[in-house]
Amino acid sequence: MTVRIFLIFCVVPFALMADGFSGLGSNADGFVKPVPDAVFHFPADHGPHPDYRIEWWYLTANLTGPNGTAYGLQWTLFRSALAPGEAESWGSPQVWFAHAAITTPNKHFATERFARGGIGQAGVEVEPFHAWIDDWSMQGSDLNSLKLRATAPQFSYDMVLNARGPLVFHGKNGYSVKSAEGQASYYYSQPFFQIEGTLRLPEGDVEVTGQAWLDREWSSQPLAETQLGWDWFSLSFKGGAKLMGFQLRQTDGSIFSSGTWINPDGKTVSYSDGTFVAEPLAMSSVSGRTIPTEWLISLPEQEVSVNVTALNRQSWMDISIPYWEGPVRFTGSHEGYGYLEMTGYE
Secondary structure: OOHHHHHHHHHOOHHHHHHHHHHHHOOOOOOOOOOOOOOOOOOHHHOOOOOOOEEEEEEEEEEEOOOOOEEEEEEEEEEEEOOOOOOOHHHOOEEEEEEEEEEOOOOEEEEEEEEEOOOOOEEEEEOOEEEEEOOEEEEEEEOOEEEEEEEOOOOEEEEEEEEOOOOEEOOEOOEEEOOOOOOEEEEEEEEEEEEEEEEEEOOEEEEEEEEEEEEEEEEOOOOOOOEEEEEEEEEEEOOOOEEEEEEEEEOOOOEEEEEEEEOOOOOEEEEOOOOOEEEEEEEEEEOOEEEEEEEEEEEHHHOEEEEEEEOOOOOEEOOOOOEEEEEEEEEEOOOEEEEEEEOOOO
8 A cells, every 4th residue: 555545544534434425414513504595606616615524526427339339427526524624735634536437238337536635636626627636637618618537447538528508506596405404515517518538448449429417516414314325316308308306215214305307498497305206116136235226207297207227237336435326218208318326225
């Protein structure tokens, strides 16, 4: 183990690593908490918020190769704070980590990176936009036009993204409630990216095109202590509409849910707890766990009732904080494609 890796792991919040996503419900004293009716400031809010405990820049993409083969791509940069605020050099309380993945119909490749804050190894700048960790990067003149890169021993990718619609805000003007107790985050997305580039896989390079979705979210306590994990869906419909929906699973077996309907022009309709419904239809054995990989998604107010199926049921992120993440397809009242993330499954 190199000295750098040793120092990183000395300061990574081990409670988060050990408890996985359930650690997001732990004490957040001293950190700023989201409040309703906040005003966003761009481009500043595309950058980090060090007084909040956790934050992410989270991109997923549905891709197609020259022969029609479907692929999925993920690039995520996380910031997690040991204490509020920022400091220079090794005094920084900020820890950065990142995930990258490629999904094919029969394989799933995933890897991760870790970094200390304050030493230039990772960070986010807004003018011009540049998010990075080591040689992984998401950068461009602004958030509308980006280049994306990640490398790993088994795979890499270089992509170009161009936004074809506006930012959208979830919840009430970007204030996204996560529990009946009032936990919340600031949450907006750019779901209108067109993406193209090259996937480098063990069997060779593949030129791909498709659609990508970027989530921006920050908070200090996004889960309640009674919540185990979440199931998050981003669905793109033929015709141009989109749906973001999530449910948070409670320790007593109940569910807290939320959804955002996105019209093709970017105008949104937000739905509070109980309106967006996700019901497992089929389970799969994945890395020693039983995980739902087929779902019935309902949003009656938009006459949506669709059967969502994983492209690759074994899309397990076998990393320090393991979870399921992969592309999906759906049929029923509507047809289309999207992405699914599931956390907290033991």
